[in-house]
Amino acid sequence: MNIQALSVHDYRNLAEAELSLGPGFTVLHGHNGAGKTNVLEALYLVSTLRSFRTSDLGVVVRSGTEASRVVVRGFDAGLGVSSTLEVRLERRGSTTRRVATADGKTVRSGAQFYGRVRAVLFTPEDLGVLRGGPTGRRQFMDRVLFGRERGHIADVQTYEKLLRSRNRILREEGLPAAERERLLGTYETGLAQTGARLWTRRLELLHELQARFSGAFASIHGEAGEQADRGGAGPVASLRYECKLGPVSAAEREPTLLQALLERRALDERRGGTSVGPHRDDLVVLLDDQPAGDFASQGQSRALVLAFKLAEVQTARERSADGTPPLLLLDDVSSELDPRRTALLFRTLGEHAGQCILTTTSPRYIDLPAQVETRRYRVDQGTITPDPAIA
Numbered sequence: 128m129n130i131q132a133l134s135v136h137d138y139r140n141l142a143e144a145e146l147s148l149g150p151g152f153t154v155l156h157g158h159n160g161a162g163k164t165n166v167l168e169a170l171y172l173v174s175t176l177r178s179f180r181t182s183d184l185g186v187v188v189r190s191g192t193e194a195s196r197v198v199v200r201g202f203d204a205g206l207g208v209s210s211t212l213e214v215r216l217e218r219r220g221s222t223t224r225r226v227a228t229a230d231g232k233t234v235r236s237g238a239q240f241y242g243r244v245r246a247v248l249f250t251p252e253d254l255g256v257l258r259g260g261p262t263g264r265r266q267f268m269d270r271v272l273f274g275r276e277r278g279h280i281a282d283v284q285t286y287e288k289l290l291r292s293r294n295r296i297l298r299e300e301g302l303p304a305a306e307r308e309r310l311l312g313t314y315e316t317g318l319a320q321t322g323a324r325l326w327t328r329r330l331e332l333l334h335e336l337q338a339r340f341s342g343a344f345a346s347i348h349g350e351a352g353e354q355a356d357r358g359g360a361g362p363v364a365s366l367r368y369e370c371k372l373g374p375v376s377a378a379e380r381e382p383t384l385l386q387a388l389l390e391r392r393a394l395d396e397r398r399g400g401t402s403v404g405p406h407r408d409d410l411v412v413l414l415d416d417q418p419a420g421d422f423a424s425q426g427q428s429r430a431l432v433l434a435f436k437l438a439e440v441q442t443a444r445e446r447s448a449d450g451t452p453p454l455l456l457l458d459d460v461s462s463e464l465d466p467r468r469t470a471l472l473f474r475t476l477g478e479h480a481g482q483c484i485l486t487t488t489s490p491r492y493i494d495l496p497a498q499v500e501t502r503r504y505r506v507d508q509g510t511i512t513p514d515p516a517i518a
Contacts, residue, residue, distance in 0.1 A: 128210060128244050129482055130170075130201040130454060137189040138197060139165040140509035151500030152476075153484045154493050156514070161506040163486035167248070167456045169197045170484065173214050174246035174454070175273070176227060176237050184216050185223035193218050199244060204449040212243055238277055245274055245453035247439050249460060253432045257412055257420040264410040268329050271439055274453070275446065279328060286321045289314050290401055297392075298399045311392065318404060319385035325405040326370065326380050333366045333410070339438035340366055346475040347437075348430040349468055362414045364431055369409040426464055433460070433472065437479055444481070452481035460485050461492045470494055490514065 135144040140162045146153070155163040164180075168187070171179050178187060188195045195216040203210050210230055217224040226233065227240045234240040256267050272279040293314040296307060344364035375383045387403045395402055412419045412431055419431055436455070444452035455476075461469045469492065476483065477496040487493050495501050503514040 128199075128201045128203045128212075129451065130199050130244065132200045133166070133170065134196075134198040134200075135166065135169050136196040136198075137192040138169050138195045139187050139189060141165055141169075141511075142189060142509060144509075144511045146504060146511060147502070148482065148484070149500050149502050150482055152480075152495055152502070154490055154495075154501060154503045155484065155486045155506050155511070156488065156490045156493075156503065157506035158488065162509045162511070163506045164250075164458050165509075166506070166511070167250075167458055167484060167486065170199070170244070170454065170456060171246055171248055173197055173199050173212055174244040175241060176214065176225065179248055179250060183223070184225060185218045185221075188216055188218045188223070201244075203243075204451050205447075210243075212240075238280060241280070242274055242277065245443060245447075246456055247274075247436055247443065247453050248456045248458075249433060249436050250458045251462070254425075254428050257423060257428050257431065261407075261409040265406070265408065268332060268410050269325075272328050272332060274443070275332070276328060279325075282321050282324050286318065286325060286405065289317045289321065290404070290406060293318065294400050297396050297401070315385060315388040315392075318388060318401075319381050322384050322405045323381035326384070326408070327377055329405070329408070329410075330368050333368050335442050336435070336438040337366055339441045340364060340434050343434035343437040343441075343475065343479075344430055347433055347468065347472050348427065349471045362427075363416075364419070364434060365413045365416070366435075367411040367413060369411050370405075371403055371407055426468060429462075429464060430468065430472075437475065440481075441479055452479075455480045455483040455485075457483065457485035459487065461487060 129150060130148050133144075133146045133148060135141045138144075144166070146166070155166055157163055168178055168180060171177070172187075178184060181187070196213065197215075198211065198213045200209070200211045202208075212230075213228045215226045215228075217226065227237070228234060229240065229243065253267070256263050269279065269283055293311065296302065296310050296314065299307075302310075341364050345361060348361065372383055372387055384404060388401070391402050412435075414423060414427065414431075419427065423431065440452050440455055444450060461472065464472060473493065473495050477499045485493065490503055504511050505514050
């Protein structure tokens with residue numbers, strides 16, 4: 128869906144905001160804390176029904192009000208019709224009710240609403256993925272898959288529920304042996320079935336992203352051409368999925384995982400937790416076959432994460448029935464990059480991205496190619512106005 132307009136009401140510090148969005152780039156600029164990221168968060172909410180900053184949706188309702196509303200209007204090229212999507216958050220005491228509507232009709236199932244606006248998000252917090260723990264990197268992969276495979280959300284939720292249940296039985300004392308065996312057997316069968324699907328989708332995702340990721344990093348980082356002029360080569364970026372069970376064919380993943388759960392049951396009982404499965408796997412980002420988290424500079428780290436996002440945009444466009452790329456949301460994208468690499472980044476974005484909304488403290492940091500349609504808005508204390516200098 129190509130978004131043509133955004134309306135935000137009582138969302139964080141945005142009392143009333145209206146933006147007209149073009150098919151190209153929209154630049155939001157202003158001081159830190161002005162409300163730029165709140166706009167991206169509101170768009171992400173319509174895409175995923177979640178915030179990327181908090182699990183408590185009540186805190187996004189503007190102080191002193193009881194409800195927030197985010198409305199997007201756009202054109203669905205796949206269906207050939209205009210469409211209006213709305214997400215309303217109603218705060219009632221300690222709980223927050225979320226209501227989603229599509230063209231005036233309430234959508235009861237989150238899975239049926241999720242993905243009507245496909246969005247790819249970059250935030251500065253994503254840079255912590257490289258040096259953080261495996262949990263963050265698994266979530267990084269799964270967020271991509273949520274937009275590609277509607278069933279992946281349900282599988283992740285089912286797997287986590289089965290995992291908690293198995294761990295509870297492993298730690299429970301005094302349970303009759305027959306009942307313990309029955310319950311563990313049930314949970315292990317479910318973990319193997321669901322876990323094999325998670326394992327397969329993650330592997331397929333990285334395989335599909337691999338070449339595009341390497342190419343995007345070379346374009347953004349820009350060292351390949353310089354090194355080649357001197358007879359060398361720039362650093363090569365790649366992705367690897369690490370699984371404790373090693374390389375296993377798709378047909379063998381379910382039985383292999385089930386066998387591993389059975390074999391480790393005694394060990395897991397002593398430890399009180401499940402030691403094998405997709406919840407223990409990892410995404411490894413490499414530079415010249417070495418883990419980037421160990422030595423990549425801040426600029427390289429930013430280029431690696433942005434390359435992953437660009438690869439995600441390219442594959443999403445190719446998988447789309449109408450060839451439309453997803454909405455790209457970029458928060459504070461150009462910091463930590465020197466001017467030359469910033470120029471390379473925006474040249475690459477101009478070539479591969481479709482509709483893009485990005486934030487910056489100053490428009491002078493955003494040097495987009497002349498042929499890219501660009502709209503600019505100034506954000507100041509929750510008020511959004513077209514930039515009079517560059518409207």
